Amino acid sequence: MDAPILQIKSLEVAVDGRTILKGVDLEVPQGEIHALMGPNGSGKSTLAYALAGHPRYEITGGSVIFDGQDLLDMAIDERAKAGFFLAMQYPVEVPGVSVLNFLRTSLIALHGEELSPREFMKLFQEKSKLLEFDASFTDRYLNEGFSGGEKKRHEILQMAMIEPRFAVLDETDSGLDVDALKVVSNGVNSLRGPNFGALIITHYTRILQHITPDVVHVMFEGKVVRTGGPELADELEAGGYAQYGSPEPAVAPSA
Amino acid sequence: MANAPAWAAELRQTATANLDRLPVLTGEEEDWRFTPPSDLGLAGVAPADGTAVAVDLAATAGPRAATLAFTDGTPSVPHGADLPAGVIVAELGQALIDHEDLVRSRLYSLIGFDDRPGALNAATWEAGTFIYIPRGVTLALPTETLLSATGARGRVSARTLIIVEAGAKATIIDRYRSGNLADPVAVSTATEIIVAEGGELEHLSLIEWGAGVRHHARITASAGKDARVRSVVVTLGGDVVRVEATHIAAGSGSDSRALGLFFADDHQHFEHRVVARHEAPQSYSNLLYKGALKDQSHTVFFGNLVVPPGAPGTDAYQTNRNLVLNEGARADTIPFLEIETAEVKCSHAGAVGRVDDEHLFYLRSRGIPEETAKRLIVIGFLQEVLAHVELEEVRRDLEHAVARKLA
Ligand SMILES: Nc1ncnc2c1ncn2[C@@H]1O[C@H](COP(=O)(O)OP(=O)(O)OP(=O)(O)O)[C@@H](O)[C@H]1O
Ligand SMILES: [Mg+2]
Numbered sequence: 001m002d003a004p005i006l007q008i009k010s011l012e013v014a015v016d017g018r019t020i021l022k023g024v025d026l027e028v029p030q031g032e033i034h035a036l037m038g039p040n041g042s043g044k045s046t047l048a049y050a051l052a053g054h055p056r057y058e059i060t061g062g063s064v065i066f067d068g069q070d071l072l073d074m075a076i077d078e079r080a081k082a083g084f085f086l087a088m089q090y091p092v093e094v095p096g097v098s099v100l101n102f103l104r105t106s107l108i109a110l111h112g113e114e115l116s117p118r119e120f121m122k123l124f125q126e127k128s129k130l131l132e133f134d135a136s137f138t139d140r141y142l143n144e145g146f147s148g149g150e151k152k153r154h155e156i157l158q159m160a161m162i163e164p165r166f167a168v169l170d171e172t173d174s175g176l177d178v179d180a181l182k183v184v185s186n187g188v189n190s191l192r193g194p195n196f197g198a199l200i201i202t203h204y205t206r207i208l209q210h211i212t213p214d215v216v217h218v219m220f221e222g223k224v225v226r227t228g229g230p231e232l233a234d235e236l237e238a239g240g241y242a243q244y245g246s247p248e249p250a251v252a253p254s255a
Numbered sequence: 256m257a258n259a260p261a262w263a264a265e266l267r268q269t270a271t272a273n274l275d276r277l278p279v280l281t282g283e284e285e286d287w288r289f290t291p292p293s294d295l296g297l298a299g300v301a302p303a304d305g306t307a308v309a310v311d312l313a314a315t316a317g318p319r320a321a322t323l324a325f326t327d328g329t330p331s332v333p334h335g336a337d338l339p340a341g342v343i344v345a346e347l348g349q350a351l352i353d354h355e356d357l358v359r360s361r362l363y364s365l366i367g368f369d370d371r372p373g374a375l376n377a378a379t380w381e382a383g384t385f386i387y388i389p390r391g392v393t394l395a396l397p398t399e400t401l402l403s404a405t406g407a408r409g410r411v412s413a414r415t416l417i418i419v420e421a422g423a424k425a426t427i428i429d430r431y432r433s434g435n436l437a438d439p440v441a442v443s444t445a446t447e448i449i450v451a452e453g454g455e456l457e458h459l460s461l462i463e464w465g466a467g468v469r470h471h472a473r474i475t476a477s478a479g480k481d482a483r484v485r486s487v488v489v490t491l492g493g494d495v496v497r498v499e500a501t502h503i504a505a506g507s508g509s510d511s512r513a514l515g516l517f518f519a520d521d522h523q524h525f526e527h528r529v530v531a532r533h534e535a536p537q538s539y540s541n542l543l544y545k546g547a548l549k550d551q552s553h554t555v556f557f558g559n560l561v562v563p564p565g566a567p568g569t570d571a572y573q574t575n576r577n578l579v580l581n582e583g584a585r586a587d588t589i590p591f592l593e594i595e596t597a598e599v600k601c602s603h604a605g606a607v608g609r610v611d612d613e614h615l616f617y618l619r620s621r622g623i624p625e626e627t628a629k630r631l632i633v634i635g636f637l638q639e640v641l642a643h644v645e646l647e648e649v650r651r652d653l654e655h656a657v658a659r660k661l662a
Contacts, residue, residue: 052620055612080622088620092613096635096642105631106621141635142617158621 005030005067005166005197006051012061013043013050019060020046022222028166028215030067031194035208035233036201038219039241044201045089047219048170052086053079067165081110083165087155087172089201094142099154100124102142103161110162127160131187148175156187166197173207185210205233220244262359263351270368270377277371289555289587290526294495295471296441297372302409305438308465310403317648320344320396327408328381339392347383347414357387362416365447365475365503372471376412376445383414388423388454397426397457397646402444404468406436415446419454421479426457426646432492436467439494448476448484452506455483459649463656464493466521472498480506480535487644488544490517490525491656497526504531504538504569515544516640516653518660519552519584526555529573533561533599537568545640546577547633548584549660559591560601569599577607578636580629630661 006028013021020043028034038044050057051064053076064071066084074082094102103124107115128135131153143151152172159167169188173181188198188211200213208216208230216232217224218241225244226232259267279299280292292298310326321335321344330346338344343354350358368377384400404411419425429446442464450456460474470493478484490496502511511531519525531540546554556575577586588605610632618628634641634657641657644650 052616054616075625076616076619077622077624077628080620086620088617092611092617094614094617094632094635096638097618097631102618102621102631105623105627106618109624109627110622141638162621 003030003068004028004065006199007065008062009064010062011047011050011064012059013046014058014060015046015056020222021050023062024219024222024224026217026224028197028199030165030197032214033192033198033200033211035213035216036199036219037203037216037233037236042219043222044219045170048086048089048168048201051084051168052076077109080162080164085159085162085164085167087152087159087167087169089170089174091143091151091155093144095144097142098139099142100138103158106158107161123161127157130160130190131157132183133157149177149180152176153180153184156184160187160191163191163196165195168199168201170201171203172200173202173204181207182210205237208233218244258352259348260351260355262355266363267378270374273368273374274371274378277374280371286528289557290495290497290524294524295469295497296410296443297375297471301441302439304409305406305436307405307407308434308436310405310433316399317646318396319399320394321398323384323400325382325400325402325413327403327405328411328413330382339394341387341389342392342394343385343387344398345385347385347416348381350385350416354385354387357418358385358416361418361447361449365449365477366445366473372443372473373445376414376443376473379410379412379443380414380445381412383416384429385415386417386425386427388419388425390420391422393423394425397428399428399430401430401432402442403431404433404436404440404442404464406433406438406440406467408440409438410441410443412443414444417446417448417456417458419450419456421451422453423451424455426459428459428461428649430461430463431470432463433465433468435465439467439469442468442470444470444472446472446474448474450476450478450482450484452480453482454479456485457645458484458486459644459646460486460488460498461649462488462490462492462496462498464496466494468493469495470497472496474498475501475503476511477503477505478509478511478538481508482506483510485512486514487640488513488515488527489653490515490527491660493523495524497528499528501530501532502540502542504533504535504540504566507535507537509535509538511538511540513540513542513544514640514643516637517544517546517554518548518637518657519546519554520549520660521552522550523552524554526557528557530559530561531571531573532563533566533569533571534563536566538566539570540572542573543640544575545637546575546586547580547637547657548577548586549580551583553585554587556586556588556605557591558589558603558605559593560603562594562596562599562601564595566596567598569596569601571599571601573603575605576636578633579607579609580633630658633661634658
């Protein structure tokens with residue numbers, strides 16, 4: 001087993017003074033893909049945002065070591081430069097900022113000025129093709145008027161272009177149709193290898209059939225309460241979180 | 256205006272008499288409570304003549320049908336390439352003599368001299384622009400007037416009259432520029448725009464003064480039946496600038512769009528008072544002003560939709576949004592409605608906000624440093640207006656000017 005890319009110890013996080021994460025321990029060795037499951041409101045997105053450095057999420061205890069560095073000490077953009085990526089559950093719309101301008105600014109920030117406009121366009125076209133991302137979106141403003149599925153696909157397009165060392169995918173699968181799910185999974189699998197790790201937050205095993213996780217974690221009321229192999233996901237989908245005290249099982253998607 | 260004809264001299268005498276008769280503005284007046292008239296040179300003595308600072312005229316202008324330039328109120332010879340037959344681009348003082356038939360009935364028709372600032376302009380303007388596009392003629396390239404100040408003259412007054420006849424079409428740019436002046440200058444401009452039935456006009460006012468300039472600008476545009484008027488007001492420069500832009504829907508089926516963009520920094524003070532007045536039924540107006548502010552700047556937006564009795568079917572919108580980049584800068588927005596006709600569709604909205612933390616987080620999470628992210632967000636915010644500037648070179652210039660303010 002490689003050294004962990006992500007090592008979370010006793011992490012406590014509060015939002016507006018209310019403690020949401022109550023001591024999370026979680027470790028992902030580099031090159032592995034882990035799944036994080038758990039009922040609504042258990043704190044999965046809170047963990048994702050806290051790792052990305054969202055200012056609303058206040059770290060009240062614990063530590064996060066990312067690739068040997070103290071992640072919590074870094075500014076938001078420094079975390080991205082260190083190789084951390086978050087595909088968001090609800091990507092925001094940013095008016096007036098075009099997709100292309102945004103992507104180019106991001107890549108230049110991450111890789112320096114040596115990326116020529118021509119190389120950039122080549123990369124963009126290649127990855128758009130991989131993710132079947134409509135080229136006509138490039139002049140549109142960031143996420144503005146994108147459908148739910150298009151937003152998710154756009155998150156993964158960014159990930160494919162940035163090629164982070166580690167990505168957290170927060171419910172990227174929710175709201176995707178069957179075909180889109182395959183395309184997005186291909187995008188993730190294309191990065192899979194010894195230099196890419198991921199934590200896939202999901203409610204369903206559907207995406208995990210395309211991207212087989214090495215390990216599955218269960219979050220419940222702000223803690224990781226169980227860690228197991230891929231079979232744990234099936235068990236959760238069948239039995240829900242009742243054994244951890246949850247009143248109702250997770251529901252299968254209607255789509 | 257050396258050899259004004261008798262009729263014009265008479266009007267000027269009346270304006271001068273009004274100026275002596277009308278009470279001095281104190282700043283207590285409801286219309287004037289945000290921008291002290293004395294700061295604009297509208298009350299008290301005008302700034303004294305001073306030392307000239309050269310104007311940087313390096314505007315990256317694209318091709319123009321005609322250009323006019325004024326420095327401290329003195330015109331240089333108008334330049335016009337092959338203008339279509341009947342098109343006139345002339346100095347206004349000269350046009351009083353050469354084109355009395357066209358000018359006399361329209362000059363002062365939209366901006367009179369019954370109030371003090373109006374009287375001041377009418378009594379003091381020295382030179383100006385007259386543009387006439389005859390019936391059915393399309394002027395493919397824009398015309399551009401550059402009004403500049405050096406500080407050598409403490410007061411600069413200019414006037415513009417634009418007439419777009421029925422079915423005619425033109426794009427007209429008024430640019431205002433100076434260097435950073437050592438001595439203050441008070442500028443007064445009055446721009447009357449008349450677009451007749453089915454005419455189309457795009458009018459741009461680009462206010463790019465350096466430090467030291469105070470500018471009171473009045474722009475009134477009247478749109479005839481089925482006419483389309485689009486005005487873009489961009490205010491970036493000057494110490495104190497007050498723009499009063501009035502759009503009159505004079506004919507039914509007319510379509511007026513008022514776009515505005517301002518970005519104030521340092522101690523700049525900008526006030527925009529934008530009015531859409533619907534005097535005819537079934538007319539449309541849409542007003543969108545967006546402003547950004549930083550440092551210790553202050554901006555005021557006052558918008559008014561006026562629908563007097565007898566204008567059913569009015570369709571009018573008004574929006575002002577402001578983005579305040581730091582504590583210490585202040586934006587006021589006052590949307591107003593005066594509706595006296597039933598069966599109208601009107602809406603107005605004003606908002607003052609800060610850079611959205613979620614937007615900032617999203618961009619930064621992709622490795623974009625905070626300052627760059629803010630710049631993208633501000634330019635993105637103003638993009639809604641910039642995107643409507645059809646002349647590409649002007650749009651690019653404006654994007655750069657905005658980016659410079661953010662640097
Ligand atoms: N920005 C916020 N403001 C207020 N409360 C928040 C915020 N973020 C999270 N919370 C609260 O923290 C708890 C955990 O929310 P979180 O979004 O992390 O859950 P989740 O596990 O991602 O749920 P889901 O499966 O529904 O996405 C919830 O009770 C939620 O209301
Ligand atoms: Mg969530």
